[in-house]
Amino acid sequence: MQLYTAANSNFGARVAIAVRAKGLALAEAPLPAGGLRSPAFLEINPLAKIPVLVLDGAMVLPESETILRYLEDRFPEPSLYPEGAAPRAATDRAGRIMDLYVMTPVIRLFPHLDPARRNAAVVADEVERWRAGLGVLAHFLRDPLPQAPAGASLADCMLAPSLHLCTRIAALLDLPGDPVADHSVLTAYYRQMARHPIVGPVLDALTETQAAKDVGHGLPSLASRHRHLAGMSLS
Secondary structure (H helix, E strand, O other): OEEEOOOOOHHHHHHHHHHHHHOOOOEEOOOOOOHHHOHHHHHHOOOOOOOEEEOOOOOEEEOHHHHHHHHHHHOOOOOOOOOOHHHHHHHHHHHHHHHHHHHHHHHHOHHHOOHHHOOHHHHHHHHHHHHHHHHHHHHHOOOOOOOOOOOOOHHHHHHHHHHHHHHHHHHHOOOOOOHHHHOHHHHHHHHHHHOOOOHHHHHHHHHHHHHHHHHHOOOOOOHHHHHHHOOOOOO
């Protein structure tokens, strides 16, 4: 198997958490010259997105959730799912709410990150949907997520990097506040994940690689924002 990903990818971080939790060693393939829009990569994944897992039989799996579920099926021990139908359903519920009602409007905001191309009315509408989705997620996280034998659950794989991305997008859009911070239950969850022995190092690496890339492009580092959400010292 070969994994196409990037150290600064929040969706790639989902897979990185699962790999750490299961103790796997996945070979990472370098992106072809020209990157995601190159003809060589589009032949692999016409969606022009990462992560992408290429199986030994040459089957291609795009989309982080699909990859997570494949890894769970292919390497069931230790499991990313808790035992029991209801705990498993709670795990799936959290992941689905995150992707359908939080990440969907966030991703639609990507074209508006450039101030020169930003449509204020569209941004306002999508931010409203984003905030509503976070409210729904916070509602269902009032009860802690069930623990999984792997030490991190499939929901943890999906939620922690996504909340990290929310903070990043809020900063890039110059929003007056971080929508995640509006919900104490989400802040508490993120702070727990930031100190988690499996999840925390992935979030740290994500913060550092994104900061280095931003600075390399002449942009300010957003590391302090992530550390603030994590409740860590800003010194």
